[in-house]
Amino acid sequence: MSEEDPATAADVAMIGGHPVLDFVNTVAWRHDDARRADRVNSADAWARWGVAAGVLQPGAASGPATDESARDALVELREALWAVLDALVDDRPLPQPSWESVHRALVDARAKAVLPAKLPLRWQPAPPGLAALRGTLALQAEQLLASDDLRRVHRCAGPGCGWFFLDRTRAGTRRWCSSGDCGNRDRARRHYARKHPSAGPQGGPGS
Incomplete structure (x- = not known):
């Protein structure tokens, strides 16, 4: 994992192959306390990251929903998803507090989502702002956790790295x-x- 300036890392660290994996990968060096760094740690940075990740339209995070509480809820979802994925990769039991947090986010996102009358049919999160980013990522996490791609989620073998990625190699050998x-x-x-x-x-x- 690279050690980019936090101001630019949100624009370049997209190696997961899935927005949810890139989302949890916004913390660098998960397993190295000396180098661990939160690359996206403000509401504005999250808005820029959402656009760079292709899950938020430019300008969609402006307005009253872009506040500290929305950012904190987003970070809470990230940490809970990381713990769930970390357990799944190691074939360990799901950590219940984290799983319950993910479950609440999924239920909340589904309850607030709308279904526009156009094709392709796709649930859209509401309201706008960072809450929309959280809702989008929650809905995409639901899809990932229910898909065959889940078995392709691997963790980088680099000491201290901890980043996740979808291994799409034929033999499943990406490390x-x-x-x-x-x-x-x-x-x-x-x-x-x-x-x-x-x-x-x-x-x-x-x-």
């Missing part, structure tokens, strides 16, 4: 969020280990 990022770090570590066997597994670049 990295990005071959040019965590993949390169792994290759550098293995190369260093071959050249410096006495250094041990923690030595070398990327450690």
